[in-house]
Amino acid sequence: MAQPETIIEVTGLRTQFGRSVIHDDLDFTVRRGEVMGVVGGSGTGKSVLLKEIIGLITPAAGTIRVLGGDVLNDEAAMQRARESWGVLFQDGALFSSLTVAENIQVPMRERGGLSQTLMDDLARVKLALVGLPADAGPKFPSELSGGMRKRAGLARALALDPALLFLDEPTAGLDPIGAADFDTLIRNLQQSLGLTVVMVTHDLDSLVAVTDRISALVDKKVVVGTIAELMEQDHPWLRSYFHGARARQVAGMAAPNVEKR
Amino acid sequence: MTEPAAPHAASFDIAENSAAGAGGRLFQPVGAWILAQASDLDIQLARLDPATTPGLRIDGGRLTQLDTAGAWLLVRLARRLEVQHGKVEFVNFDPSHATLLERVAEVEPEVEPLNAARPNGLTTFLARIGAATIGVGTQARDLVGFLGLAMITLGRSLKQPHRFRLTALVSQIEKTGLDAMPIVGLLTFLIGVVLAYQGAETLRGFGAEIYTVNLLGVSILRELGILITAIIVAGRSGSAFTAQIGTMKVNQEVDAMQTMGLDPVEVLVLPRMLALIVTLPLLTFFANIMGLLGGGVICMVLLDISPDQYMRQLANTTDISHFWVGMIKAPFFAVIIALVGCFEGLRVSGSAESVGRLTTQSVVEAIFLVIIADAAFSILFQLMGI
Ligand SMILES: Nc1ncnc2c1ncn2[C@@H]1O[C@H](COP(=O)(O)OP(=O)(O)OP(=O)(O)O)[C@@H](O)[C@H]1O
Ligand SMILES: [Mg+2]
Numbered sequence: 001m002a003q004p005e006t007i008i009e010v011t012g013l014r015t016q017f018g019r020s021v022i023h024d025d026l027d028f029t030v031r032r033g034e035v036m037g038v039v040g041g042s043g044t045g046k047s048v049l050l051k052e053i054i055g056l057i058t059p060a061a062g063t064i065r066v067l068g069g070d071v072l073n074d075e076a077a078m079q080r081a082r083e084s085w086g087v088l089f090q091d092g093a094l095f096s097s098l099t100v101a102e103n104i105q106v107p108m109r110e111r112g113g114l115s116q117t118l119m120d121d122l123a124r125v126k127l128a129l130v131g132l133p134a135d136a137g138p139k140f141p142s143e144l145s146g147g148m149r150k151r152a153g154l155a156r157a158l159a160l161d162p163a164l165l166f167l168d169e170p171t172a173g174l175d176p177i178g179a180a181d182f183d184t185l186i187r188n189l190q191q192s193l194g195l196t197v198v199m200v201t202h203d204l205d206s207l208v209a210v211t212d213r214i215s216a217l218v219d220k221k222v223v224v225g226t227i228a229e230l231m232e233q234d235h236p237w238l239r240s241y242f243h244g245a246r247a248r249q250v251a252g253m254a255a256p257n258v259e260k261r
Numbered sequence: 262m263t264e265p266a267a268p269h270a271a272s273f274d275i276a277e278n279s280a281a282g283a284g285g286r287l288f289q290p291v292g293a294w295i296l297a298q299a300s301d302l303d304i305q306l307a308r309l310d311p312a313t314t315p316g317l318r319i320d321g322g323r324l325t326q327l328d329t330a331g332a333w334l335l336v337r338l339a340r341r342l343e344v345q346h347g348k349v350e351f352v353n354f355d356p357s358h359a360t361l362l363e364r365v366a367e368v369e370p371e372v373e374p375l376n377a378a379r380p381n382g383l384t385t386f387l388a389r390i391g392a393a394t395i396g397v398g399t400q401a402r403d404l405v406g407f408l409g410l411a412m413i414t415l416g417r418s419l420k421q422p423h424r425f426r427l428t429a430l431v432s433q434i435e436k437t438g439l440d441a442m443p444i445v446g447l448l449t450f451l452i453g454v455v456l457a458y459q460g461a462e463t464l465r466g467f468g469a470e471i472y473t474v475n476l477l478g479v480s481i482l483r484e485l486g487i488l489i490t491a492i493i494v495a496g497r498s499g500s501a502f503t504a505q506i507g508t509m510k511v512n513q514e515v516d517a518m519q520t521m522g523l524d525p526v527e528v529l530v531l532p533r534m535l536a537l538i539v540t541l542p543l544l545t546f547f548a549n550i551m552g553l554l555g556g557g558v559i560c561m562v563l564l565d566i567s568p569d570q571y572m573r574q575l576a577n578t579t580d581i582s583h584f585w586v587g588m589i590k591a592p593f594f595a596v597i598i599a600l601v602g603c604f605e606g607l608r609v610s611g612s613a614e615s616v617g618r619l620t621t622q623s624v625v626e627a628i629f630l631v632i633i634a635d636a637a638f639s640i641l642f643q644l645m646g647i
Contacts, residue, residue: 140612193328
């Protein structure tokens with residue numbers, strides 16, 4: 001378990017909607033046990049990349065391997081992969097006709113073999129883990145605030161303690177304290193459960209606090225590295241992203257070579 | 262118990278704890294305490310009698326894997342033991358397992374069940390009857406209120422014709438009228454066929470088969486044409502209104518509209534209502550023709566009544582008032598269908614499930630009200646002697 005084994009491997013990926021090309025010959029790898037941040041401007045195809053890996057969109061070309069199996073062509077590998085990941089969508093995607101607790105129990109039910117009491121208990125544990133009050137359980141998604149829905153979505157993604165967790169902007173819409181808690185939570189879970197996390201985020205605090213490496217989507221490709229490495233790149237978007245005023249504050253201690261004014 | 266054979270086996274041992282002095286015991290979880298094992302462990306732990314297991318410490322030294330489900334089982338066990346034996350300590354845990362245990366230990370003990378207990382059957386039954394009755398009452402009141410609101414908005418927009426949404430109206434006329442013609446035409450044609458066939462069979466017994474034409478004329482023009490059309494339109498367009506407006510409610514599009522100063526009744530309800538007021542009479546007219554045509558075909562085939570004879574018989578025996586009685590009902594039914602459809606759509610809140618439920622309800626309610634109104638018209642025309 002110690003060696004950095006590749007858990008996701010995307011090669012030569014090409015994505016096209018009509019005539020607009022989103023990804024072109026893109027490579028993206030994630031190693032077991034790391035937290036991979038994905039950044040990029042709006043509309044650069046971060047969510048689309050995630051959806052391709054989890055099999056919701058079929059790319060125009062390229063291969064995608066998850067846990068060693070070719071998920072594009074091998075239905076059995078896809079099934080295995082599906083059982084080992086949890087996904088938090090950008091807008092929560094909770095089932096609106098089920099309560100929050102029932103939403104969390106959907107994957108458990110699907111898996112089978114757990115008693116109702118144990119599922120109720122586990123639903124409460126997940127709610128507490130993601131920082132929701134216990135009385136959120138019997139509520140319907142439409143009765144929650146945006147940030148609470150996000151947490152409920154995470155609780156559902158964590159329902160089966162997946163080995164691989166995809167998070168699309170998990171901290172967007174959370175208050176700063178909640179967001180920091182959330183980062184700690186991801187870190188904790190990652191360490192105690194040995195999770196591998198792929199996390200799309202715009203939040204520099206999260207990037208610094210949680211991620212091991214970062215993949216930046218620029219020019220339809222991925223530039224990958226630690227935060228310090230990416231700061232040394234001189235692509236204009238990366239420069240303005242990592243060297244903006246806010247970035248300097250956040251990353252002040254993370255990277256000593258930030259330009260001073 | 263033995264060491265786990267497979268990497269994913271989980272069990273536990275209870276060992277004497279010499280370090281803690283006499284009577285001290287260690288509870289040792291062994292192997293992978295993960296979700297896949299949770300239901301087995303749950304059953305085994307339930308058999309454990311807290312009174313005979315004075316395990317004051319839980320020792321994590323032999324754990325290989327722990328996830329939230331396993332952590333919860335340990336925390337729950339500790340809580341159960343604590344009731345009898347005082348504080349239970351977690352020792353020897355891997356740091357990452359310890360953090361997870363700490364987090365899970367913060368979960369408050371259950372105060373009340375997540376799903377509230379069900380009251381007994383009879384009470385529920387009575388309560389549901391009561392709630393349904395009150396629901397029907399408020400529903401009726403709100404619907405009348407909505408009718409008023411729509412009329413006021415209509416009046417206002419007649420005063421300011423430039424605010425009127427012509428494009429939306431035309432598009433709705435196409436969707437509710439033109440697109441409905443094939444199904445309305447086909448169904449009424451078949452109704453005409455069935456009616457003529459049955460009528461001819463019965464009337465032939467009296468040698469009065471020529472009266473089949475009278476039967477067709479009166480029943481199609483007066484009742485069936487409009488009623489069948491209204492029912493089809495309620496199923497087709499009324500449900501579409503509810504689903505469209507309801508989905509817009511779920512996506513908060515209606516809220517967005519209001520913040521921009523757009524009145525949902527003016528933008529969404531009026532074009533739909535006016536479109537149906539235009540199309541339902543036209544569809545009814547078309548339905549009448551198709552019904553009479555269907556009947557005519559049967560008369561020709563079965564009774565040897567020539568088209569010419571059929572037309573003459575129809576014109577001589579069927580008063581034009583029957584036609585008008587049918588047609589006059591159309592705009593009223595149109596208002597009922599459109600109002601119910603839009604009203605139910607605007608009542609949608611939150612979930613996708615409520616869109617489905619209210620769409621069903623809107624169709625049922627619209628058809629119900631149309632038939633009630635039809636009965637009321639019958640009584641009215643009876644009194645007027647038409
Ligand atoms: N189903 C689709 N059909 C056509 N184009 C699409 C579709 N989904 C996404 N796109 C396009 O793909 C591009 C990338 O979209 P994507 O949602 O991945 O952006 P993103 O990087 O996640 O941005 P954001 O940070 O705003 O969430 C956008 O230009 C979008 O218009
Ligand atoms: Mg996105």
